[in-house]
Amino acid sequence: MTDDLLTTQRNMLALIQSGLAFTKDPFDRDRYQKLQAFLLQQMALNPRLNAAQLKTALAQDPGYVTPKVDVRAFIVKERQVLLVQDVPTQTWALPGGYADVGYSPRENVQREVREETGLAVRVRGLLHIFDTAQRPDIPQVAQFYKLVFDCEPLDGHFEPNMEVDRIGYFDLAALPPLSLNRTTPEQLATLTQLHRTQAFSSTD
Structure with missing residues (x-):
């Protein structure tokens, strides 16, 4: 196909x-x-x-169909990026998920990070917006706009939960098996470059 x-x-x-x-x-x-x-x-x-x-x-929302919004956090420590391991698939991705109604983009990514990792974070800015429709090699039924924010951890600690088994910091040259529908090596490379140049955009 x-x-x-x-x-x-x-x-x-x-x-x-x-x-x-x-x-x-x-x-x-x-x-x-x-x-x-x-x-x-x-x-x-x-x-x-x-x-x-x-x-x-x-399960598409009723009404006029538009792309869905996915928020992700890019958190770096000692040049390694934080990833979370998904419970059902045992694959890894940037922490995040669907944006919920009633929250700003900043609040959504902070909520997702707290739920998945136990960490409170400060959002420094929007790093990049990825369109999943631009990746035909990774087929998805729905189209997603993936908003990735540069975040700084403040406090908190991780405990395994219903969504995430483990968290860890990884070098781009030694990535674990990724959930490609959520996070790809190419996306991580792009985000790393933007993080190094501090190319942030302001966000609510």
């Missing part, structure tokens, strides 16, 4: 979801639902998509 086909399927899924949100005609609603079911069956044939990603597609 080509990357172009996955992009087309993702766009079609968004159009169907938006149609379901706005249509008033019961016959159109039935057609949209049948199209959605057929499209998801076709997407399930892609061996590079997992069940969790298809579940994400089914």
Whole structure:
């Protein structure tokens, strides 16, 4: 299955979801639902998509479909970057996750870091925004805008929790197995360069 086909399927899924949100005609609603079911069956044939990603597609928020927002923290100590190990997959990523309604971007990343690592952090600024649609080699059903913030740890300590088994600081030359849907080596290299030049943008 080509990357172009996955992009087309993702766009079609968004159009169907938006149609379901706005249509008033019961016959159109039935057609949209049948199209959605057929499209998801076709997407399930892609061996590079997992069940969790298809579940994400089914759980799209009602209303006009827009990219989702993911917030991540870039924390460096002695030239090593902090990563967290995901409980279900045992892979590693920058601490973070979905942005919740009711919080500013700064508050969202502070909340995520506290929940996953036990650390309180000071947000120094926005480092970079990644668009997952620009990485067709890493297929995802939904499109995410990944906001990565440069953060400085203040206090706190880690305890294993439902989301994270372990945390650790790693050199870019000796990374553990990464959760590529969340964090890639290329992203870490870009962020490291921006961190060194202190190329921060202000944020709420």
